[in-house]
Amino acid sequence: MTTTPQAVVLGVSGGVDSAVAAHLLKQNPRYDVSAVFMQNWEEDDDDFCTAIEDFRDASGVCEKLNIPLSSVNFSAEYWKTVFAGFLDEYNAGRTPNPDILCNKEIKFKAFLDHAKNLGAQKIATGHYVRSDIADDGRARLLRGADSNKDQSYFLHTLSQSQLLHAVFPVGDLQKTDLRNLALELNLQVHDKKDSTGICFIGERKFREFLSEYVATKAGDIITGEGDRIGRHNGIALYTIGQRQGLGIGGNAKYPNEPWYVADKHIHANELVAVQGHDHPALHKTQLRATKLHWIREQPKDNYHCTAKTRYRQNDQECTIYLENNDTAVVAFKESVRAITPGQSVVFYNGEECLGGGIIEEATNGI
Numbered sequence: 240m241t242t243t244p245q246a247v248v249l250g251v252s253g254g255v256d257s258a259v260a261a262h263l264l265k266q267n268p269r270y271d272v273s274a275v276f277m278q279n280w281e282e283d284d285d286d287f288c289t290a291i292e293d294f295r296d297a298s299g300v301c302e303k304l305n306i307p308l309s310s311v312n313f314s315a316e317y318w319k320t321v322f323a324g325f326l327d328e329y330n331a332g333r334t335p336n337p338d339i340l341c342n343k344e345i346k347f348k349a350f351l352d353h354a355k356n357l358g359a360q361k362i363a364t365g366h367y368v369r370s371d372i373a374d375d376g377r378a379r380l381l382r383g384a385d386s387n388k389d390q391s392y393f394l395h396t397l398s399q400s401q402l403l404h405a406v407f408p409v410g411d412l413q414k415t416d417l418r419n420l421a422l423e424l425n426l427q428v429h430d431k432k433d434s435t436g437i438c439f440i441g442e443r444k445f446r447e448f449l450s451e452y453v454a455t456k457a458g459d460i461i462t463g464e465g466d467r468i469g470r471h472n473g474i475a476l477y478t479i480g481q482r483q484g485l486g487i488g489g490n491a492k493y494p495n496e497p498w499y500v501a502d503k504h505i506h507a508n509e510l511v512a513v514q515g516h517d518h519p520a521l522h523k524t525q526l527r528a529t530k531l532h533w534i535r536e537q538p539k540d541n542y543h544c545t546a547k548t549r550y551r552q553n554d555q556e557c558t559i560y561l562e563n564n565d566t567a568v569v570a571f572k573e574s575v576r577a578i579t580p581g582q583s584v585v586f587y588n589g590e591e592c593l594g595g596g597i598i599e600e601a602t603n604g605i
Contacts, residue, residue, distance in 0.1 A: 244271040247406060248354035249363040250346060251276050251301065251308065253293030255428045256365030256409055258300040259417050262424055263408040264363055265304050270406075272363075274301050275353065276310040279317040279345060296428050303426065313349050320344035329453045332505040333581030334478040336393075343396040351404055361404050366390045368592075369410035370402055377535045378402035380592040385413045391592040392550045395585045396532050446476050446484065458508035460487060463501065463520055468493070471510045474503050480521060480577025485512060522574035524603050528584050528596030529566045537564070538586075538593065545587045546571075548578050548598065554587060567596065574603075 247270045251257040264272045276297045278290055294310065301308040321340045328335035346364060354362045367383030367390045378399055383389040397405075409417055421429035455473025462468055469487040471477060477484075481500045493514060501520040502511035513520045526548070531537075538544070540561045545554035546569060556572035569584060578601035585595035 242269070244269055245361060246271045246273070246357075246359040247361045247363050248272075248350075248357060248359040249274045249306075250350055250365075251297040252365065252434070253289075253296035253300075253428065253431075254365065254434060255418060255421050255426070255431055256367070256433075257297070258365075258426050258428050259412070259421050259424075260363060260365040260408040261300060261304050261306055262420070262426075264406070265306060272306050273357070273359075274306050274308045275350065275357075276308065277313055277345070277350060278310060279313045279341075296431065299427050311350075311353055313345055316349045317341070317345055320349075326452050328581050329449060329475040331581075332474045332503050334579050335581045336583055338393050339396060339583055342394055347394075347397055347401040347405065351401065361406050363406040363408055365409055366394060366407055367410055367412075367414075368394055368407050370405065370407060373535060375535075380534050381410075381590045382587070382592065383407075383409075384411045388414050391587075392547055392583070392585045395534065395583065395592050395595040397534060399534070402534070446472075449476060456508055458510065460485065460510045460512050462493075463511060463513055466492070468498075468512065474505065474508060474510060477503070477510055479503075479579040482516075487512065517576070521576050523571075523578045523601040524574045525568060525570050526578050526584060526601040527566065527568050527599045529599050531565055531567060531594065531596040533594035534592060535594075537561075544593065546595075547585050547587075548575055549582055557586075559586065575601075 247264060249257065249261055249264055249272060251261060251274045261274060264270050276294050298308055321337055321344055324340060325335050325337045351362050367385055367388040369381040369383060371379050371381065373379050380391055380394060380397060380402060382391050418429055453475045455475060457473065458471055459467050460469035460471050468490055469485065477500050479500055482497050485498050487498045496514040498512040498514055499516065499518065499521060500510060501513045504511065538559060542559045544557060544559065546557045547554060555575050558570045560568045560570065562568065578598060580598050580600060582598050583595050584598055586593040
């Protein structure tokens with residue numbers, strides 16, 4: 240009995256990950272593959288926003304693999320659902336993660352809706368994650384096989400519907416194997432550098448870029464004891480744990496050790512700095528998270544698991560204490576460095592990504 244292939248629309252970026260994803264999908268007889276290139280930022284500054292080059296690369300890959308390619312502009316949706324909130328958070332003195340919201344609102348919502356309108360049953364992306372169906376019939380999000388490239392942290396807000404309509408062709412690959420395969424296939428992007436900039440915006444000088452959109456007011460940099468040791472250019476431009484760019488000169492009262500941002504006094508417009516990478520003020524044992532989202536099911540109160548408070552961080556053992564359906568206190572077995580309000584805490588049980596929330600505050604006892 241012949242099964243009709245499912246229509247799958249792959250989001251192509253012009254990079255090597257989505258290029259290899261395109262090849263793997265094309266080789267799978269279960270899928271009828273087409274591709275879409277998403278443009279989500281109107282300003283096309285050739286120094287940073289490489290949309291034209293990326294589309295050219297995506298076109299070359301799709302032509303070589305005989306996959307039809309179209310493009311779509313989601314810039315209005317990106318501004319409304321991602322970038323506006325990104326700016327609001329920075330104006331409030333917090334440090335958001337736009338890539339997480341971009342995945343939720345653009346790549347797995349606007350793009351998914353667009354693909355359905357094209358007649359597709361599923362979408363595919365080049366993310367380094369895996370998914371399967373649990374015994375309860377619900378979808379699970381799993382870490383990518385390459386622990387150095389795993390992107391489940393950025394996809395922890397996905398819903399059951401989004402996961403059930405998504406395919407992740409490269410999730411089982413190691414990055415080195417993926418690049419080797421791209422080379423064997425003679426794909427022109429086999430050695431293209433991975434993008435590390437803000438989702439869809441590019442690799443800009445971040446402080447200069449942010450200053451174009453966020454109101455900044457200079458203020459004092461103080462020690463934990465309240466001594467004035469320098470000036471900052473606007474609290475929004477700094478994040479907890481930051482070392483570079485503080486501009487604190489020599490001071491006879493303090494030894495010649497690096498300074499790090501340890502706290503922000505928003506109302507006083509003061510930045511608190513401490514010396515030493517492992518200064519106690521940079522380490523916290525608890526945090527409060529809000530806007531909780533659980534991919535498969537909400538865990539029970541007093542739930543033991545692991546968590547990350549930033550991408551590429553090693554898993555930290557913790558216990559989740561639910562305050563309500565939207566808020567939890569997370570207590571870590573060992574103190575965690577540079578927990579940053581506005582960032583996400585993401586929870587894991589082994590290979591499974593459980594979900595996460597937005598960090599509201601971090602202390603040594605809430």
